[in-house]
Amino acid sequence: MPEITRVQELVYELKIGEVMTRNVITVTPRTSMAELREALREHRISGAPVMQNGELVGIISVEDLIKALAAGEMGATVGEKMTPNPVTLRADEPVGIAVDYFARYGYGRFPVVDNKGKLAGIITRGDIIQGLLKKLEVEYHEEEIRHYRVSHIFEDIVSDRTSLILRYDVMARDFDHAGEASSKIKRALSRLGASPQIVRRAAIAAYEAEMNIIIHTNEGGELVAEIQPWQISIRAVDTGPGIPDTEQAMQPGFSTAPEWIRELGFGAGMGLTNIQKCADEMRLESPGGKWTSLEVVIYLDRRRGEK
């Protein structure tokens, strides 16, 4: 699947203020072009904002300097050669805006102002590249560590039967947090290195089981995912009211959900059917209508699972 790259995303997450150069070398309109040349050379920069009485009045670049040099006008002042009223960017805008500005205006740098319009820094294409690389490096490192820690758990911790058990309390009628437990199970499986197909099946089964607890139970229940190297099992256990006829409950479209829940798009009577499609094994028990236990098993390793 063609996906948006992390860099494209970062361009919108990173703020200009995070990548810009903060210690800006500035000049005034009365600085001579000869002095400007020295300033650019000394600080190894290619341009500078022009400030007068604390206000940004223009911008001058090495291109302006070269033109002045060619015209023999090194005695001129920055005020005469600068670009007045320069286009500025704001420190709290995403870096993506700066990328667009560089493409649109063709300038080599933009002064950056804070929300009061005061000069806060300066940004070049180099600053953007450096900022993105730095952020990517940090993230890569963090994810690498996280992934390593998690994916090696079954190799690093040795027992005859190691399993990782994730328990989630699910409250009845709590539609605001619906789907959170299954989202967390999904993330855990991805980090453990499960294939996207397995993650999808487990996520659907966990979601439907979680929704059943939210929609149908008296006092909520527990969603438990047990991850073993060869299989994932998901159990949903509650304390009632139970299912009088489990066979009937398994029929596609059979639902006991009240009208208001159906209006939200839940309770279509497809939950257990969906779970069954995702499961390699499925057991639904509700003895005497007191409690319900649903167990779903998804095999990771066909051979072990079929034993």
Added chain:
Amino acid sequence: MTLEELCCQLSLEVRTAARKLRMEVTGGYAADLLSCVMAKAQAGNVWVTLQGHPNIVAVASLLNLAGIIITEGMAPDPATLEKAEEQGIPILTTPLTTFTVVGKLSALGIKGVDQ
């Protein structure tokens, strides 16, 4: 076709996760029953629905959908927008009906999961 292009073509209003609009759309699915969406919609699909409560975000996130189009001028709950922004799920709104939106998506070459 990306979500961004769909937004332009259908004049959709972008309500959340503007940074995720360059995602390529792999197909489309329309339904208001969440279990149907869970069963059928595929990763990268755009989902067209009338529902605006927060659970649509959980569904879209669990399935890695490209985004959600909410039709008929239905206003998504503030909690929905908050969650969608947090989880990076684009929510797009339109006054058009689901039928019209799906027709337009089809005309643009967005295919259903059974095609």
